[in-house]
Amino acid sequence: MTPALPAGLPGCVSAPVLRERGQREVFCGLTGIIWLHRKVQDAFFLVVGSRTCAHLLQSAAGVMVFAEPRFGTAIIEERDLAGMADCNEELDRVVDRLLARRPDIKLLFLVGSCPSEVIKLDLSRAASRLSVKHAGATRILNYSGSGIETTFTEGEDACLAALVPELRADHDTAPGLMIVGALPDVVEDQFARLFAELGIANVHSFPARRADAMPAVGPNTRFLLAQPFLGETARALEDRGATRLDALFPFGAEGTTNWLHAAAKAFGIDEMHFRRVIAPGRERAKRAIEHRRATLSGKRVTFLPDSQLEVPLARFLSNELGMVPVEVGTPYLHRRHLAQELALLPAGTLISEGQDVDLQLDRVRAARPDLTVCGLGLANPLEAEGLTTKWAIELVFSPIHGFDQAGDLAELFTRPLRRRDVLRV
Amino acid sequence: MQLTVWTYEGPPHVGAMRIATAMQGVHYVLHAPQGDTYADLLFTMIERRAKRPPVTYTTFQARDLGKDTAELFQTAARDAFNRFQPQAMLVGASCTAELIQDDPAGLVEAMGLPCPVVALELPSYQRKENWGAAETFYHLVRTMCAGATAAPRTDTARPRVNLLGPTALGFRHRDDVIEITRLLDTLGIAVNVTAPLGASPADLARLGEADFNICLYPEIADTTCRWLERQFGQKTVRTVPIGHGATRDFIAEVAGLAGVDPAAVLDTSNLPWWSRSVDSTYLTGKRVFIFGDATHAIAAARVARDELGFEVVGLGCYNREFARDLRDAARLYGVEPLITDDYLAVEDAIQALQPELVLGTQMERHIAKRLRIPCAVISAPVHVQDFPARYSPQMGFEGANVLFDTWVHPLVMGLEEHLLTMFRDDFEFSDGAGASHLGHGTAAHTPARPVLEPVADARVAAGGWSPEAEKELLKIPFFVRGKARRNTERYATELGIAAITLETLYDAKAHYAR
Numbered sequence: 001m002t003p004a005l006p007a008g009l010p011g012c013v014s015a016p017v018l019r020e021r022g023q024r025e026v027f028c029g030l031t032g033i034i035w036l037h038r039k040v041q042d043a044f045f046l047v048v049g050s051r052t053c054a055h056l057l058q059s060a061a062g063v064m065v066f067a068e069p070r071f072g073t074a075i076i077e078e079r080d081l082a083g084m085a086d087c088n089e090e091l092d093r094v095v096d097r098l099l100a101r102r103p104d105i106k107l108l109f110l111v112g113s114c115p116s117e118v119i120k121l122d123l124s125r126a127a128s129r130l131s132v133k134h135a136g137a138t139r140i141l142n143y144s145g146s147g148i149e150t151t152f153t154e155g156e157d158a159c160l161a162a163l164v165p166e167l168r169a170d171h172d173t174a175p176g177l178m179i180v181g182a183l184p185d186v187v188e189d190q191f192a193r194l195f196a197e198l199g200i201a202n203v204h205s206f207p208a209r210r211a212d213a214m215p216a217v218g219p220n221t222r223f224l225l226a227q228p229f230l231g232e233t234a235r236a237l238e239d240r241g242a243t244r245l246d247a248l249f250p251f252g253a254e255g256t257t258n259w260l261h262a263a264a265k266a267f268g269i270d271e272m273h274f275r276r277v278i279a280p281g282r283e284r285a286k287r288a289i290e291h292r293r294a295t296l297s298g299k300r301v302t303f304l305p306d307s308q309l310e311v312p313l314a315r316f317l318s319n320e321l322g323m324v325p326v327e328v329g330t331p332y333l334h335r336r337h338l339a340q341e342l343a344l345l346p347a348g349t350l351i352s353e354g355q356d357v358d359l360q361l362d363r364v365r366a367a368r369p370d371l372t373v374c375g376l377g378l379a380n381p382l383e384a385e386g387l388t389t390k391w392a393i394e395l396v397f398s399p400i401h402g403f404d405q406a407g408d409l410a411e412l413f414t415r416p417l418r419r420r421d422v423l424r425v
Numbered sequence: 426m427q428l429t430v431w432t433y434e435g436p437p438h439v440g441a442m443r444i445a446t447a448m449q450g451v452h453y454v455l456h457a458p459q460g461d462t463y464a465d466l467l468f469t470m471i472e473r474r475a476k477r478p479p480v481t482y483t484t485f486q487a488r489d490l491g492k493d494t495a496e497l498f499q500t501a502a503r504d505a506f507n508r509f510q511p512q513a514m515l516v517g518a519s520c521t522a523e524l525i526q527d528d529p530a531g532l533v534e535a536m537g538l539p540c541p542v543v544a545l546e547l548p549s550y551q552r553k554e555n556w557g558a559a560e561t562f563y564h565l566v567r568t569m570c571a572g573a574t575a576a577p578r579t580d581t582a583r584p585r586v587n588l589l590g591p592t593a594l595g596f597r598h599r600d601d602v603i604e605i606t607r608l609l610d611t612l613g614i615a616v617n618v619t620a621p622l623g624a625s626p627a628d629l630a631r632l633g634e635a636d637f638n639i640c641l642y643p644e645i646a647d648t649t650c651r652w653l654e655r656q657f658g659q660k661t662v663r664t665v666p667i668g669h670g671a672t673r674d675f676i677a678e679v680a681g682l683a684g685v686d687p688a689a690v691l692d693t694s695n696l697p698w699w700s701r702s703v704d705s706t707y708l709t710g711k712r713v714f715i716f717g718d719a720t721h722a723i724a725a726a727r728v729a730r731d732e733l734g735f736e737v738v739g740l741g742c743y744n745r746e747f748a749r750d751l752r753d754a755a756r757l758y759g760v761e762p763l764i765t766d767d768y769l770a771v772e773d774a775i776q777a778l779q780p781e782l783v784l785g786t787q788m789e790r791h792i793a794k795r796l797r798i799p800c801a802v803i804s805a806p807v808h809v810q811d812f813p814a815r816y817s818p819q820m821g822f823e824g825a826n827v828l829f830d831t832w833v834h835p836l837v838m839g840l841e842e843h844l845l846t847m848f849r850d851d852f853e854f855s856d857g858a859g860a861s862h863l864g865h866g867t868a869a870h871t872p873a874r875p876v877l878e879p880v881a882d883a884r885v886a887a888g889g890w891s892p893e894a895e896k897e898l899l900k901i902p903f904f905v906r907g908k909a910r911r912n913t914e915r916y917a918t919e920l921g922i923a924a925i926t927l928e929t930l931y932d933a934k935a936h937y938a939r
Contacts, residue, residue, distance in 0.1 A: 023501065024484045028460025048426075050520035050549060055435040056463045062808075074426040078550040081524075090426040098428060114458040114521035117487070147460025148487040148521070358508060377465030377477065384475030 012345040017333060022356025025377055026306060026331055027060065027393075028147030029155025030113060034061045035397065036159055037070045039182040042106040042211050045071040046098065047145070048091065048123060049113030070105070072098070076115055087121055088129075095130050095140070105138055107211035109159060112144035139211065141166065151331040153229040153307045153396065156182060160207060163214060164236035167206075170218030176202035177263055178215055178242065180234070181227035184399040185209070191250075191402060194260060197277045200267045217242050222266050224259060226250060226401060228341075229308035231334045248340050249309075250401045251409060252316040253285035258340070281403035288407025289320055292414045297322035299370035299417065302363075305329040305355050306375055306392040313373075313395065313409075315344045321410055325349045326369045329360065371417060388416050431768045431788055433743035433806060437547035437557025438519045439464050444561040446478040446593035450512035450625040451565070454502045456494070456529055457519035459484040471809050472594055481505040483522075495527045499536055506538050513569065513626035514538065515561065517545035541626065543568050553766075555644040555718070555744050558592055562621055563648040569629035570656065583615045584683035587635040587659075589649060590642030591622035596721070596805040598622060600818035601641065605666065608821050611690045612676070614683050621645075633657040637682050641665065641820070643720050644744060667724035669696045669732055669825040694822035696829045700733055708833065712908075714739040714780035716763065716771055716789050717804025719747030721819070723754040725784050725803045728828055730758065738778050739763060741771065743786075768792070779908040782836060787811075797903065799835035889917060890925045897927055912937045 030053055033045040047053050054073035061069065074094045080087045091110075099105060108130075110123045123142040131140045143162035145155040160180070170176065177200050179191060188205050195203045204215030206223075219241035225234060228249050238244065247262035248255040257278060264274040301323050303310035310330045317323040327350040335342070342351070352360070357378075364372055364387065372382055372389045379389040390413055400409040438455060445453040446468050455461070462482050468474045483501045485494045502516060516529040530544030543564045547557045588605060591598035599622075606616050617635035618628045632638075632653060637660040640650045650661040660682055666675035673691060680687035699705065713735040715725050719742040729735040741763025742751045748764045755762035763774050772792045775783060783793040783800040787807050793800035802811050803819075818824040890898070894913075901909050909930075916933035917925050 022484075022504075023462075023482050024459050025462045025465070026459060027463055028458070030460070031463075051429075051432060051434075051436040051553065052438075052461060052520050052549070054429045054432045055439065056460070058431055059463055059467060069430060072428055072430045075429050076426060076550060078548070080426055081550060087426075094426050094428050114460070115524060118490070118521055118524045146487075147458040148485065148490070151459065358504070375466070376470050377462055378469070380469040380473060380475055381477045 009343065011343040011347060012349050012351055013339060013342045015347070015349070015351055018350060018352040020352060020354045020356040020359065022359065024355045025357045025375055027152040029145030029150025029152065029158055030056060030111060031060050031152055032145060032155025032159060033057065033071045033111065036156060036182055039209065040107065040207050040211060041209055042104060043070065043109065044098070044102060044105040045109045045111050046095065047073040047111045047113055048116045048121065049073055049076065050115045051075055053113045081119065088126060091126055092130065099134060099138055108138050108140045110140065110142040112142065112146055114146045114148050117144060117146045117148060153227070157230050157232045160230065161232040161236045163207065164217065164233060164240065167214055168216040170216035170221055172218065172220060174202060175220045175222055175267065176204065177267065178217065178221050178223040179203065179205045180223050180225050180237070181230055182207055183226055183401055187399045187401050187405060190404055194277065194281065195263065198264055198269050198274060200263060200269065224263055225337060228312055228334065228337060231337065234337070246340065249312040251312050252320045252406050253282050253289060253403065254319055255312065255316055256285065256403050256406070257282055285403040285406035289410050291407065292410035293321055295414045295417055296410065298324065300324045300326050301371045301373065302327045302367065302369040303329050304360060304372065304374040304378065305331040307396050308332060309395055311338050311341045315341045316409070317413060318346055319344055326367050327352060327363060329355065371413060388420050390416050433766050433786065433788065434554035436520055436549050437552045437554060438517060438549065440554040440557025441515060441517060441545055441547060441561040442478055442480055443558045443592040443594050444565065444621045445480060445515055447591070447621040448624055451479060451515060452505055452509045452511035453480045453515040454505050455480055455482050455517060455519055456498050456522035456527060457482045457484065458521045459486055461519050468593055472812050479509065490525065494525060495532055498527055498529060498532055502533055502536060502538070511540060513541045513543065513565065515543050515545055517547055520549035523549050541568050556746060558645050559648045562645060563652060565626070566629050566632060566649050567652065569626050570632055573630060573633045583613060584685065585615045585617040585635045587617050587632055587638045588619040589638055589640055590646035591619065592645055595642065596807055596811065597817060597819045600816055601820040601824065604818040604821035604823050605641065608690055609679070612680060612683065612685050612687065614679065614685065635659060637662065639679070644718055644747065665720055665724055666820045667721065667824060668728035668828065669694045669822070671724060671727060672821055672825060694825040696732060696825040699829050709734045711735045711782055711836065712738045712780045713782045713784060714775055714778055716741045716785040718742055718744050719751045721804035723750060726754055726758055729784070733832065735782070738780050739774055741765065779911055782832070784832065801832045801835055889923055894925050894927050894930050897930055
């Protein structure tokens with residue numbers, strides 16, 4: 001499986017990985033819809049699934065469900081299971097009704113779920129059939145966000161990977177830069193300003209904010225992953241000739257510097273100019289982080305698997321805030337994309353991939369870290385056992401990338417510890 | 426297929442989780458794909474439970490599909506038993522596992538676990554959460570009571586009852602149980618077993634020792650109560666004690682069955698006097714729309730009409746299992762019953778009826794907010810704020826006090842209502858400011874905001890309103906304006922009037938003044 005790595009590489013590059021299979025306390029890929037639908041403003045995400053899927057989205061999206069969301073569930077019912085032809089007709093009917101009610105929708109994703117995958121409902125065929133029917137008005141694509149295939153943020157990966165074949169071919173001879181991964185608008189704009197100042201002109205975000213503004217891709221496309229969970233998307237982009245720029249992920253002052261630097265090098269930006277441009281942001285980030293150092297330095301932290309952000313975040317906390325990672329769990333470890341990150345983790349950190357939640361909780365209880373980063377199903381029970389927790393989902397929903405969010409990112413980890421200190425109850 | 430954004434109920438296995446989580450010493454092994462563990466956070470976050478729900482998921486993945494999943498299930502069941510040592514286990518499948526047709530019942534039977542195991546059949550594509558909870562409770566009780574007979578009572582001094590129905594994630598179940606237990610204690614009645622909330626499988630085995638059962642939440646306990654009637658000859662108290670009157674009826678029914686004097690507990694609620702005090706006069710005839718689970722909706726309708734003097738203009742529920750009860754109740758109030766689990770249908774009904782108060786679930790709260798109608802929550806599903814830290818029952822006399830406060834609070838207070846009408850041109854009382862406690866208000870010192878509905882430039886606006894009629898409409902307080910607009914338009918349509926003038930507006934007003 002994993003190629004043998006030479007021993008003696010820095011940090012955790014050659015560290016053995018604890019691979020576990022058992023009960024996994026994670027979200028499925030459908031959850032990605034909650035932030036993707038805010039990002040692509042004329043897209044609608046129609047899950048084809050069961051009442052459980054609808055209930056999951058509602059529980060995860062909370063009050064967002066009431067803000068005229070651009071997602072919904074076509075709930076498979078008993079009679080749909082009776083015959084497949086009927087199921088396709090039903091789906092067409094639901095889509096027709098939906099598009100009639102929401103004519104502003106330009107891009108419709110049919111999102112596969114566990115039930116639709118298990119009954120082998122061919123959503124890709126349905127998507128092409130419906131694309132023909134609604135040609136000119138709405139493009140219809142499909143991807144799977146099922147729990148049997150995707151974990152949490154992998155839903156975004158599957159969605160973007162489905163979009164890649166649809167991207168226009170870029171015949172431009174000048175190289176262009178693509179930022180891959182849905183980022184909050186404010187962060188996207190900050191990065192756009194930095195790249196402009198650096199002198200990299202042709203910069204696009206993928207996904208774009210509108211369906212008809214998706215970037216083109218070609219052999220001259222260089223892309224930076226903004227998120228560590230985009231394995232399939234990267235591969236699909238590489239299949240279309242684009243080149244991935246290897247870098248740390250843009251968390252903290254160091255991560256962001258390295259990430260921007262990868263682009264600057266690829267685009268032949270003068271080193272002195274690069275340093276000058278990023279200096280103010282980098283300084284601000286360092287100052288903001290410094291405020292949190294006293295609270296976090298020396299504190300031991302364990303990450304339970306959730307979003308694949310765990311490795312880069314552990315690197316940030318250990319390198320820039322002096323925290324000590326005990327165990328860094330990730331649902332899936334993409335060694336190639338995380339090579340630089342792993343090299344910067346302190347040797348001796350336990351890296352675990354996958355999960356057997358009861359065994360992992362036994363390890364947490366034995367190690368008693370100062371901070372445990374985990375999902376909402378575990379956070380309160382661990383707090384009740386006297387373990388301080390940081391709920392992980394907030395790290396996906398909050399702006400945490402780039403220089404100007406570095407302080408906020410550190411603050412997210414500080415708050416639970418500070419709260420523990422201020423409470424007198 | 427049904428297009429859904431919002432569901433009132435989760436899938437049936439969430440109902441089963443509510444039973445397992447409510448109880449002690451029960452563990453539920455759920456054959457389910459990775460991701461279904463999301464349901465845990467309903468309990469740890471919404472209800473703020475300090476322990477993980479006692480549920481083990483097999484969390485199979487695509488690569489496990491095939492015969493692997495059956496083995497996965499057995500391993501999970503064995504590990505769960507060894508780790509948690511439950512008194513009884515529940516096993517079952519979620520919607521996806523139902524499709525792959527591993528047979529949890531057969532698989533677990535083959536394992537010969539040393540504790541009672543209840544295999545649940547919960548058809549995910551037909552049924553929902555409440556049904557799942559009722560079914561799970563019923564099968565657990567049957568299993569634990571197998572072979573038991575109505576035990577001859579040794580202690581005949583105090584009558585004993587079972588309190589049946591409260592679960593995890595139940596709307597105010599925690600405090601209702603406290604309130605009713607206290608009330609029964611005052612009557613000299615002991616609670617034999619409260620279940621499922623707080624009960625163990627061993628407790629369920631003792632259900633037969635009670636004199637009769639109290640069905641607190643029919644959605645959960647009705648099936649079980651019927652079975653207990655047959656099995657042990659126990660009678661069931663079916664009056665749900667929500668509201669002052671219902672509580673009195675409940676006491677009479679309980680006292681009758683127990684052979685005790687009800688006098689000791691009567692008339693301890695503030696509601697009757699609060700409601701009769703002149704401060705409440707303005708509540709008379711307020712038009713109220715009620716939606717929720719059938720039990721809470723039906724109870725709320727009685728309180729609304731008989732105890733607060735409201736006019737019930739709409740009554741509905743989302744759980745079809747109790748549709749007949751709701752239809753019967755709707756007849757009492759002369760309204761069309763609304764039985765639907767489609768929130769858009771509920772929204773349409775509210776919009777059409779233009780009530781002055783909505784009593785409903787979390788969903789109706791959001792609908793009402795959008796339509797700027799006051800609202801109070803009376804039923805699940807609810808968000809975290811409706812699992813309050815403070816004592817806040819719905820049942821019994823204290824429950825009646827809670828209902829009074831909760832329902833009256835969102836209404837524009839009587840005096841404020843007059844001020845809004847009299848001084849509506851003053852900036853503090855303008856539409857933009859809204860009622861002080863509704864949260865619409867911005868800073869009190871901002872100048873009057875422009876009116877919310879634009880006055881059209883054209884002589885006759887799109888809806889057929891002339892500019893001066895439109896302007897006059899804006900002088901009507903915002904909380905009745907929707908009704909006025911609707912009535913006027915209906916009046917105009919009925920009489921075939923194309924343009925609504927000032928005259929039409931007041932003609933309509935006179936027409937509808939009854």
